[in-house]
Amino acid sequence: MADISKIIGIGLIGLIIIVILKQYKPELAIYVSIITGVLILVFAVEKLTGVINLLQSISNKTNINNNFLKILLKITGITFITEFAVSICSDAGEKAIASKIEIGSKVVIITMSIPIITSLLELVLEILP
Amino acid sequence: MDINLLFKIAAVGILVAVLHQVLVRAGREDQAMMTTLAGLVIVLSMVIQQISSLFNTVRTLFDL
Amino acid sequence: MYYYIKTILLIAIFLMSTAIGMLISKMYENRVKELKQFKNTLNILKTKIKFTYEPLIDIFKQISQEKSNKVEKIFENMTYKLSFGDVKNSWRDSIQEADISITQEDKDVLKELGKVLGQTDAESQVSEIEVTETFLDMQIEKAEEDRKKNQKIYKTLGILIGLFFVILLV
Numbered sequence: 588m589a590d591i592s593k594i595i596g597i598g599l600i601g602l603i604i605i606v607i608l609k610q611y612k613p614e615l616a617i618y619v620s621i622i623t624g625v626l627i628l629v630f631a632v633e634k635l636t637g638v639i640n641l642l643q644s645i646s647n648k649t650n651i652n653n654n655f656l657k658i659l660l661k662i663t664g665i666t667f668i669t670e671f672a673v674s675i676c677s678d679a680g681e682k683a684i685a686s687k688i689e690i691g692s693k694v695v696i697i698t699m700s701i702p703i704i705t706s707l708l709e710l711v712l713e714i715l716p
Numbered sequence: 717m718d719i720n721l722l723f724k725i726a727a728v729g730i731l732v733a734v735l736h737q738v739l740v741r742a743g744r745e746d747q748a749m750m751t752t753l754a755g756l757v758i759v760l761s762m763v764i765q766q767i768s769s770l771f772n773t774v775r776t777l778f779d780l
Numbered sequence: 781m782y783y784y785i786k787t788i789l790l791i792a793i794f795l796m797s798t799a800i801g802m803l804i805s806k807m808y809e810n811r812v813k814e815l816k817q818f819k820n821t822l823n824i825l826k827t828k829i830k831f832t833y834e835p836l837i838d839i840f841k842q843i844s845q846e847k848s849n850k851v852e853k854i855f856e857n858m859t860y861k862l863s864f865g866d867v868k869n870s871w872r873d874s875i876q877e878a879d880i881s882i883t884q885e886d887k888d889v890l891k892e893l894g895k896v897l898g899q900t901d902a903e904s905q906v907s908e909i910e911v912t913e914t915f916l917d918m919q920i921e922k923a924e925e926d927r928k929k930n931q932k933i934y935k936t937l938g939i940l941i942g943l944f945f946v947i948l949l950v
Contacts, residue, residue, distance in 0.1 A: 597719055604726040611733030612752070618759045619725050625766045626719070632773050639777065657779070664778025668771065720950075727947045735940050742933045758948065 590634065597626050617679050628671055655703055662696050721766065725759050790949060794942040801938015808927040808934075810881035815920045817851040818882075818890065819913060826909045829902050836897065837862045854878045868894050886923075889915045 601623030608616040639660060646656045669692035676685035732755035739748035774780070821843055828839045837859060844856035854874055861870035871894030875887055889912065896908040 597722075600719065601722055604722055608726055608729045612729045612736075612755075614752075614756060615725065615729035615732070615759055618763045619722060619729070621763055622721055622725060622766055625763075625770045626722070629770050629773055632770075632777055636777060660778045661780055664774050664780050667778075668774055671770075724947060724950065728944070731940055731944050731947065735937070735944075738933060738936050738940070742929060 590630070594627050594630055597623060597630075601626075617675075620678055621675055624671055624675065628667070632667070652706075655706075658699055658703060661699060665692055665696060665699075721762065725762065728755055728759055731755075790946045793949070794946050797942030797945065798938045801934050801936070801941075804938070805931040805934040807881045808923070808931045811883065811886070812920065812923045812927055814850060814880055814882050815886060815916060815923055817849055819916050819920070821851050821855065822893075822909055822913055822916070826906055826913075829905055829909070833902065836867060850878070850880050854880070867897050867899070871897060882923075886916075886919050889919060 601619060605616045605619050605623075608619060642656060642660075646653060669688060672688050673685045676682075676688065732751055735751045736748045739745075739751065824843060825839060828834065828842070832839075840855050840859040840862065844852050844859055857874040857877070858870055861874055872891050875890050875894075878887075892915075893908060893912045896905055
């Protein structure tokens, strides 16, 4: 409860500052929005540590290949950062750059997930007579 | 990494805006432009540190 | 402890920056004031040359007697220099050395007068003083304009820049 109120507080304060600052210096208002995003994200990321540890311990107990979990986590991280960058760009009114960042991140994710895809295909080939 | 940074940027922004106003009113457009630029650079340097710290945390957490 | 030192230093930075702004804005005010004083003094000088025909050194001594403002202090310095030099050099040097808010341009206008003072007859000296006075009037007008334009800005600028540094260093 304390955490969510903190995040909401940071967000609202950032919002008020941006609204005030936009009348005088719109270029500085963007920085405030970036900082608000960074603060909230860092807060959230620190909370994620427990979840990731849990996932890793579960995968250690079962017989799943540990590399797959690593790749999954990496993909999650990439989407995390990409989402941050994309939202900043679209906030600043640069929709084109935002969509390009999205495309780039999608390409990177696909190249990273190639091992998973190949192993899936192999599994299918094994099952098929 | 705390909320103070937000207030700091807001204060710098308002101050730079007032400086800009004063200098423009006095007919010194070029210096007004310089103050705006200086404020921008200062704030940018503060913001970049924070962004790099965010990226580092994400990188260590998801070991990218 | 550390916190207290930091607060005190920040307040000191703010006060100093404000004071610098005040000093600069004061300079513009002082320039107008001193130019007006110079004009008054030149008036006295003109009257004395016209009606008393006393030697310059005595006139300067009379002018500098009160020592109430900076212009009269210049004349005191001039009297001292005149006791072992010629008028031209002592006039020029004491104006150049003066610790005063007027600009180099004003000083150049004033220095022109020294070339004639004490060299020619009373008539032409008086007319030269009058010419210098018209120049001074122009300078006063210019100084007044500058003051109107810059005085308030420098005051505000000092305070704002002080605040700026304080915010950055907090």
